[in-house]
Amino acid sequence: MTRMSSTLRTLLTGAALAALAGPAFADLVISNWDGYMAPDAVANFSAESGEPAEMVVHATNEEIMGKLIASGGAGYDVVFVSSPFAEVLNNLGLLEPIDPAQVPNLSNLYPEAQALPHDPGNAFSVPYAWGTTGLCYRSDVVSPEPTSWKDLLAPSEANAGKVTLLGTDRWLLAAGFLARGYSVNDSDQAHIDEVQADLTAAKATMLAFDDTTFYAKLVSGEANLVHAWDGWCNYGIAENATIKFAVPTEGSDLWVDTMVVMKASENKAGAFKFINYILDANNHKWAAENILYKVPNQPAMEGLAPEMLEQFPNMAMTPADLTKFEQLRDVGEAMRAYTKAVTEIKAAQ
Amino acid sequence: MLSQSLRARLLMAPALLWLTAFMVVPCLLILALGFFRRGIYGGVDYTFTFENFRLLADPLYLGIFLHSARVAGTATLIAVVVGYAAAYAIAGAPRRWQGMLLFLAVLPFWSNYLIRTYAWIVLLNREGLITQGLRMLGYEGEPPSMLYTEGAVIVGLVYNYLPFVILACYAPLSRLNPELAEASRDLGAGAFTTFRRVVLPQTLAGVAAGAVFVFVLSIGNFITPALLGGGKFQMVGNLVYAQFLTANDWPFGAALSMVLIAIMMVLLMAQAWGTAKGMGERNG
Structure with a gap:
């Protein structure tokens, strides 16, 4: 009995190691600007969802565009880019259409953020932050x-x-x-x-x-x-x-930074899970509170402390005001x- | 027993392989890239064209090259005069101090280039240390704008590359036989004539080496013009940087960098040739 259980244990340990090694090979790769989301966001997402993920950083839109165009998007799952670049990636056929069924938190977005001129209905991009x-x-x-x-x-x-x-x-x-x-x-x-x-x-x-x-x-x-x-x-x-x-x-202008999923991603379900995780009111609120950028997430913005809106009046600009800009x-x-x-x-x- | 030349080749092989794989091949790839077109959305459209090299003759880009050469040339001139004087003083100092003085001259190299450049921002900006110092001395009124000017860029370049000139000029100055200068004075030459006709000609190789270093490093520099010039001055380095990282026109960036590499190679080869010739004359 003891002997068997130890054999079993060996087998189980082996299986666990294999399981760890397997997905680690296909970790979700998320590319974002440095410091543009919570430092522990990726780790917390992995712990919550069981999806191993790693974050890489890009300094500019142009830098990540160069990499994505050169590789056809291979090697990346979720990428943060400004909306004009998301449009280009979509025109190049590099983006996976957003599946609303897999991103239920899309409903947290303000109606204005679901009808942005570059992508009405969030067909290929999900807004992360916006402003002027x-x-x-x-x-x-x-x-x-x-x-x-x-x-x-x-x-x-x-x-x-x-x-x-x-x-x-x-x-x-x-x-x-x-x-x-x-x-x-x-x-x-x-x-x-x-x-x-x-x-x-x-x-x-x-x-x-x-x-x-x-x-x-x-x-x-x-x-x-x-x-x-x-x-x-x-x-x-x-x-x-x-x-x-x-x-x-x-x-003035309206700028929108978005999240997109690469067509070349081998774990699109995981990519959608990550976007859904970010759109969670509490997680998205982190960006507003710490990066001091407006986020297009209604419950997140409504959860901001009134003192914060007083100290930083432009945080209180409404989506209606913002989307008046071109x-x-x-x-x-x-x-x-x-x-x-x-x-x-x-x-x- | 290995023959002398076989052994030399074997010893050279790792360095040559390294240089070929990580220097020659990438340069050839960049050169090839210069003959293609930029895709509509960046990337590379593999259609052969001379357009990128033709564009270099455009007055805009030619002007940036000339302006860069002027800035780099000014920095070189100042660095050579200041550096040569410093090297002359170090070579003339008592032997036991020379090591320490040279160490002090190269000390800044032990800190990061960016940090050294930022230090100039702290010094030169309108509310910076120089202005505060002037205020303490009783200066009132609007401080002069020193930062974000061409002068600030030149100061930054001279400061960063001065040690190269000091080291390059110190080597021949320290080897100079003092008896030659004595002989010159004994024969009636004044201090200036001795310097001009005896000291300077024998140390010219060092001056040339230092000058080429400063010029080559300055003309391709993009950090100093970006930080100390406030982006108001484009040098070739900034232009190359922009083509690769913001304009996403890699083929044009490749053509620009090829011209820059060509300028550097011509200068370095001329300097190497001059040095070899000088050595040949002295030995012959």
Whole structure:
């Protein structure tokens, strides 16, 4: 009896090891920006669902796009990308349609987040965070309060040399397009040329292009007024309560970061489980509370503490307000003209 | 017994294999990439074209090359003057100090390049240490904008690559026979003439080596212009970086990097040739 049980135990241990080794080979691979979800999210998901998973990071949309296009999506299961890139991946046939039956928590999304222009009905992408771009400024030194994109592109004498602009293609050009009342997805070459001239001229009155430390420049006093994503302006507000965020009167863009499932995934059921896990109200709330970005999850947002909305007023923007702005879309071939314009703006002396 | 040349070849084999596999082959792949087209959504469309190399002659990109060369050239000039003077002083210091002085000169290399560059941001920014220092001395009013200028980029490049010049110039300076300078002075030459006609010609190989190092490393640099130039200055390195990481135009990025590699190879070969020729003359 003892002998048998020990044999049995050996067999069982072997089977357990095989079971561990098996799925470990096909771990779910999730690629996200560094620090864009809870550090323990993947581990907790694995513990809860029994699906072994690992997280890898990408620094930019373009970086992960290069990898996905080169490999046809192989090696990745769930990827976080901004919506214009999700559109491209879908056009390339690399995405698995989202199966709502396997992602019941989709019902937590605001109705507006289920009808986004790039993907109405969440056919191939699930929104993770959304927001807008605008003016982030030190209300103790900037007076009058900035209200227009022109306050950035042609700053007052007091702010000259103390403004920064986002250097990423789409947002840099968006500032120029919006200042002239054009669409953020404008592909008319004449309009691109005008905006290029405006932005080239703006270099004379700006401090720097900055995509990562603009809020720190406000805190240190190096800059008075910066072009910022709403969520990142909050990082400045957290350190200095005189910092404020405003959407210019000309309007702004709507950006949406999404989760997509690769067609090449060998564990699509696991991938859907992961998306469903993130969409859980409590899990999704983590992003809003810790990254200070708005999430399109109704119960998650409703669970935020009122003090938080008071400290970071842009967290309280409603989905109705946000979706009034024009969403950044894939512009196809016009992207070449965008890139050329941005290269020329940055190279201009 | 192995013959001399067979043994030499065997000893060279691992290094050659390493270089071939991880240097020559990747460079050839990059070169090949330069002759294809970018796919609509990035990626590579394997249609043969000269377009990427033709585009290099576009005034925009040519201008960026020339501007980079000007910035790198200025940094090289300053680094050579400052570095040579430092090397001259170190070589003239008492023997027992020389090791310590050289160690101090290369000390910054022991810390990370990015951190050293960030240190300049801390120093130069409008609310930085220099401004605070000036304020303590009673300076009032708007501090000058030192950061995010071409000058800041040049300062960063000179600072980072100066040790190369010091080391490259120190070697020939320390080997210089002091009796030659004495002879020159005995024959009536002033200090400047002695330096110009006796010291400098014999240490030119070191100057050339140091200058080529600084120029080659500067012209391809992308971190310093991005951080200290505030992105307002595009150098070739930034352009290559953008093609691979933001514009997703790998073929054009490949063509650009090939030109950069070609410039570096020509300069390094010219320097190696010059050194070999100099050595030949001295030995012959």
